[in-house]
Amino acid sequence: MSGTEREGAVRYRAEGGVAHLTFDRPAARNAMTWRMYEELAEGLARIEADPAIRVAVLRGAGGKAFVAGTDIEQFVGFTGADGVAYETRIDAYVEALERVRVPTLAVVEGLAVGGGLAIANACDLRVATPGARFGVPIARTLGNCLSPANLRRLTATLGLPVVKRMLLLAEMPEAETLAPLGYLAGIAPAEALDATVAQMCDRLLGHAPVTMRVTREMLNALALDPEADGSAGIRACYGSRDFQEGVAAFLGKRPAAWSGT
Structure with missing residues (x-):
């Protein structure tokens, strides 16, 4: 062996x-x-x-x-x-x-x-x-x-x-x-x-990478501290290109093209 x-x-x-x-x-x-x-x-x-x-x-x-x-x-x-x-x-x-x-x-x-x-x-x-x-x-x-x-x-x-x-x-x-x-x-x-x-x-x-990453990070933080501050993750998610793309795709009735940024 x-x-x-x-x-x-x-x-x-x-x-x-x-x-x-x-x-x-x-x-x-x-x-x-x-x-x-x-x-x-x-x-x-x-x-x-x-x-x-x-x-x-x-x-x-x-x-x-x-x-x-x-x-x-x-x-x-x-x-x-x-x-x-x-x-x-x-x-x-x-x-x-x-x-x-x-x-x-x-x-x-x-x-x-x-x-x-x-x-x-x-x-x-x-x-x-x-x-x-x-x-x-x-x-x-x-x-x-x-x-x-x-x-x-x-x-x-x-x-x-x-x-x-x-x-x-x-x-x-x-x-x-x-x-x-x-x-x-x-x-x-x-x-x-x-x-x-x-x-x-x-x-x-097929899902938004930033949304999944931020959600997972928040869940990990909450497991350690029920009052963990999630503002950084929220800021990253709403400030992402993916969020802009998601809104535009929804209003345009088309699939979103996620970039992960």
Whole structure:
């Protein structure tokens, strides 16, 4: 087995305004190594630097898992101080995903566990195959814990009762259970998954980039401070060329040609 196969990779591909980030370590159900976390960060930086990118899709290779957590071998010999450093490091990666300037879509086949759930949860939208499972069963497996930041994120999206059941009972609810809660943007069988993802990307590509960026920034700010000042975002949105174009297109009864500026 080559070093790349052992350590895995996060593959980056851009096409038609969509950046595809693929967690590629299928033999280990795409469990994340330090190298993969770093490559995720590098991929997010590439998105930030490329104004042509309007949407990001995150997906696991192999069709069996999105991401099955962090590679457990990396925890051997850990101390309490190592745990604090690890959670701080993971928070930074998840926050970078949460704050990337374009809408993000997680495509979940099989498992989204531990760090994999944190990554999928930080995305704006999630699409899953039937039977896909989500959870953090650390109470019956590793005996570690999550950071306050990741607990806050999970509680914001799933609600406190669901998070408590996930963590205390080590439950792994299926997509069909989470969909009625609004957690998933859709469930699609494997044979229709690519078409469903493409359709969702097309919808996002057709919407005003500035509106989506400002809205996401405001929602992130409000999650930390219910009284966060949104005046800068409002000013950026109403002062954008896209807003002028949107008004002109609406009055002219034609589709808007968004520029993202």
